[in-house]
Amino acid sequence: MAAPLLLLLLLLLAPLGRGADSGVAAARPEPADVVLRAELVRTLDPARPTAGFVAWRGDRIVAVGDRGDAASWIGAGTRLVEAPAGAVALPGFIDAHAHLFGLGHSLREVDLAGTASFTEVIARTVQRAAATTKDRWIRGHGWDQNDWPVQEFPHHAELSAALPDHPVLLQRVDGHAALVNARALALAGIDRSTLAPAGGEIVRDARGEPTGVLIDRAVDLVATRLPEPAPAEEREALALALAECARHGVTALHDAGIGGPRLALLEEEARAGRLTLRIHAMLDGDDAALLDQRLAAGPTLDPGGFLDVRAIKVYADGALGSRGAWLLDDYADRRGHRGLPLIDADELTALARRALAGGFQLCTHAIGDAANRMVLDADPADVARFAALGVIASVQFCHATSDAPWVPARLGGARTAATAYPWRHLLAAGARLCNGTDAPVEPLSPLRNLAAGITRRNPDQDVAAHANVVAAPFLPEQCLTAAEALQASTVAAAHAAFREADLGQLARGMRADVILLSNDPVTVTPETWRAIRVLATWSGGRQVHGSR
């Protein structure tokens, strides 16, 4: 599954001035556009942590207060929303690490999650093919042979017979294997004589022919043949991703790596007022022309406050699962191997200086302890240096629980206990911790992610047939409190995007990015998160999810 990701934000500009104080003005205020009244409003504002209503006009919150004071904000044109019993209002969730277009494209694929047989996989794929021009690729994801009557990897023969004209690539649920059909094998030039690349496997049948199942790096043999998405497909992906965020109560997102064409599309959508999500766009650090152009132009934020461009994403190393993460000591399950840096220290320093000079933030993917040390340029007290240097640890709660089954094999027991996914150590050392999902690597759900951070138990463990799920808490001493986990998913994530003055809290002067949940998320567990519904989402005062 995904790797533990410590994304380090090297540059912190001085915090912006805070908006006006929260609270209710004394007399006869101008009425609000919307007044949302709930038994409990969790504001995340330390000056007033809970309230009974929140009111906004346009895209700004004008009042947060006791239930009884809501009336003074209600006029003839005001929409009054009375939350049902038990529902809780909060600032919208901020996903501090995700891939918006990747999420959108994954939503365009055939959803194979929960298929009860290989026959059902084929049926769903055939259905999609019926609406797809011949020769166009059909992609899908989510199958798991553990859910089928015969719990073995499938063979492409039946799929190829049903779909002779479309190349097909169907990813397994864990993203580490894929099934392709004969057409895709032919396009990729894979036959019985093809050797698997290092780190990959071409599964073969008794006759020595490829079965269509490709593992890890062997998937690249086919994946690299996929055409770039067409502009219309990019637009469709964006629309799907925005809707998915609204549905999950995510009102802001840090996009961890965006190239020129996608940035142009986002800017066009921002100008047209069509973005319903605040996007902190990290520029793709490998795109030299894009960096030149943007660093020269300086940081930008559109007038609606939806798209900011002031960050650069680079990779210090690879992933732990594939042993690409750069470690200080050998991998416990491959002696003599420590992974590799993907950038050298001088190059990283030069880019950091350039970013700083241009007013940009440097966001570094760093998973292994050696990679983190290169970024922090220090030693095992590297954890303490996050606070000392003002570096933000942008982590993914759900990666810890997803990776739990195999991390001790990679690192060994003692190193795992001392160093892996150390959320509580980071907080205790005074670091700022913000949280994301890395969607579509993990589901976008903030509630699933909170459950992982608070309990360190896999939030999918109530789902049958997940062979890789470990039920016990993973390093339970690193569990966060619900308050800490919520903070990392709202206030701290806003701060990490230089948006603490207008996002992440419900307080007067803040943007009206507000969600209403059916239950209090501080009670969330792996068993209960699915039952909590996002009843409504407002982005900049505009309702973008839920019934009216």
Ligand SMILES: [Zn+2]
């Ligand atoms: Zn990512």
